[in-house]
Amino acid sequence: MLVAMTLDEQCAYLAKGCVDVVRADELRRKLERSRASGRPLTVKVGFDPTAPDLHLGHTVLLRKMKHFQDLGHRVIFLIGDFTGLIGDPTGRSKTRPPLTREEIDANAETYKQQVFRILHPEQTVVDFNSRWLGALGSEGFVRLAARYNVAQMLERRDFRQRFDAQQPIKVHEFLYPLAQAYDSVALEADVELGGTDQLFNLNVGRDIMPGYGLEPQIVMTVPLLVGLDGVEKMSKSYGNYVGVNEPAEVMARKLVEEFKGDDAVMWDYFTLLTDLAPAEVEQLRAAFGRGDLSATDLRFRLAGFVIADLHGAEAARRALDSVRRRQEIRINPGALVLEGGTPDVVVTTRVRFSEAPFSLPRLVTDLGFAPSTSEAARQLKAGGVRIAGDKVADLKWSPPGPGKYPITVGSRKVGLIVVE
């Protein structure tokens, strides 16, 4: 709880990283009134009812929800199961068959396992919009549809583009923004959050609420997160993501070693993936500018914040230590043996000393460093393989005795051969 913040600080904390805030003055007034009355605001966010597999891109929105919770407000995690129960009513999309009630409930559980890594469970209400949209009935839907104009609908960019390009828009597509808007009426939402692509739909809710005797909701949107490649949006299909449920060590490796974004992307990550106040991000930026912090330091800092939020501080420390050690091994592969420790992220293969000599192409392939023994043999001959820091070129290897032998292939693949 950060209720000790001034109203200005609250506004800045909530607006941090947002693309749209419609409207900031109304948000301020609602926050002021909430503080005076002690009545928390209702913050609504809609989610797709299909099976979720969340990554850091999704946490930008979850974190914004959490920011409201940090200030004492109530978040409705709204699962849009009404449309899920319908599926693709045109029957054209094979990927959108109707979901059963059981599937939707199972998906809700999957959501909870992931989102409660960010959200405060006790301030989160998980709800389903079929509760009220189903009850609307034929008549209610007609009445709802009477609240918006066709021309207003065609102001939505994707509708307009399809209409102008003479691509079909089915009439029911006009009903979905209205159904989403009605969710805000049913929940009497004070605020609705969403991605920038949701701006039109969120504003439909704003538009129709006064007709139901409600104050229009505040609409706030967050941007899409760029992926680890620094180019495309973060997405499973681009492989440039960090999954919310991934182990701390995998997260640490991805954020420190796989991140390819430039400085701008790094600062976006600080803004969108941490709870740092804008002023705190500015301090880091200044330290980086003075050279007090290196780019690598920044990655470690960022990874520390992100992993601590998702796995706890202790897990974050261990994961980062592991990455740090891997980096040291890479710089000086001998270090591992001198230290005597075995970071568990290092790939390990175990052999019996009694079975020496060993086929090195086989060991390299077992470690996953080469797709085949012939490719491993090629790398050996090219001199790309080192054991305990020494280049090896022979295909057979006889260790001096049982022990742990670090092996590197190229500059980035680090493994350990445990000879028992």
Next chain:
Amino acid sequence: MLVAMTLDEQCAYLAKGCVDVVRADELRRKLERSRASGRPLTVKVGFDPTAPDLHLGHTVLLRKMKHFQDLGHRVIFLIGDFTGLIGDPTGRSKTRPPLTREEIDANAETYKQQVFRILHPEQTVVDFNSRWLGALGSEGFVRLAARYNVAQMLERRDFRQRFDAQQPIKVHEFLYPLAQAYDSVALEADVELGGTDQLFNLNVGRDIMPGYGLEPQIVMTVPLLVGLDGVEKMSKSYGNYVGVNEPAEVMARKLVEEFKGDDAVMWDYFTLLTDLAPAEVEQLRAAFGRGDLSATDLRFRLAGFVIADLHGAEAARRALDSVRRRQEIRINPGALVLEGGTPDVVVTTRVRFSEAPFSLPRLVTDLGFAPSTSEAARQLKAGGVRIAGDKVADLKWSPPGPGKYPITVGSRKVGLIVVE
């Protein structure tokens, strides 16, 4: 029953007077199949659920429904109560408040009293579309709306005009044609009839039926009837109508004396307001062309057909006799006394012989032939008033004794003074 007609005659009988038949070849095929199987066609026609007060303009459609019944088919008189129960969902029109179930049922009774003057009750099913549209529910409505494109909707002329003129079209207005189309699905209609203004909506039904595994319905439209003035469409608000429930005598007077249409309108009336086959209308037209029938004869013939259908042949004969006698009186006002009869359509005023002399301006005003006694006095002085065929100019009148005295003001106002 006219099932002895050939298939060609059936097609001509049904298409007579229609503006659109979509499509004539399919209609023929359906008729053929129905005759072969003995299964009657289902002919659907939708009516507004608001209180009906039908005039001859409405009978054009009712008569087309009857033509199908004449050939042995089944008509669904569908009352669109689903939209009636909603009223104007925008709340803007004070003239379209939601109707109660009781009001709709009462209106249905009012319809029956009128439409069964034309339709065969035993081949008519009165139904209500709230039965299935209400049951569709939120999900069903979304699915239904997925069956049509926004661009297709905007092909409807009035939508396109409003869209181009930037006048608002509410989204629910797109749902009504789909709801009407779904009625055809629910009823498995073979044919839907309507006014020409309904062509688009009826075709939506045609369009969506194959998606439900049904053969597309045949769409047939009838034109608007021109009113007695021969200019505007027949309408209560223009005062140029003949009401379906009006007495036979009033109908006869309106059709014979008040009709101002030219020959073309008269032949439209024969086509649209009678069951004459096209060939029979042609025979009348030829007789008129040869001078065997006068324009007045045609009016009497037409009125005879129309009134006989609505009030029976005997009532039609009496009503026309009455009009004929009025016309004779007009030509020779003395005729009435000579005949000794008193047609009840003639306006009558009664006075006591003992109170003579009478104020003629007062009598003329009492008969409703002048708005005031001063205007009546003016007409008397101008020589426009005759009693028993003689011009009168004095303001006082002393009848020779008790009796019935026809009085005419100008050439068209004929009344009777009964001196007792």
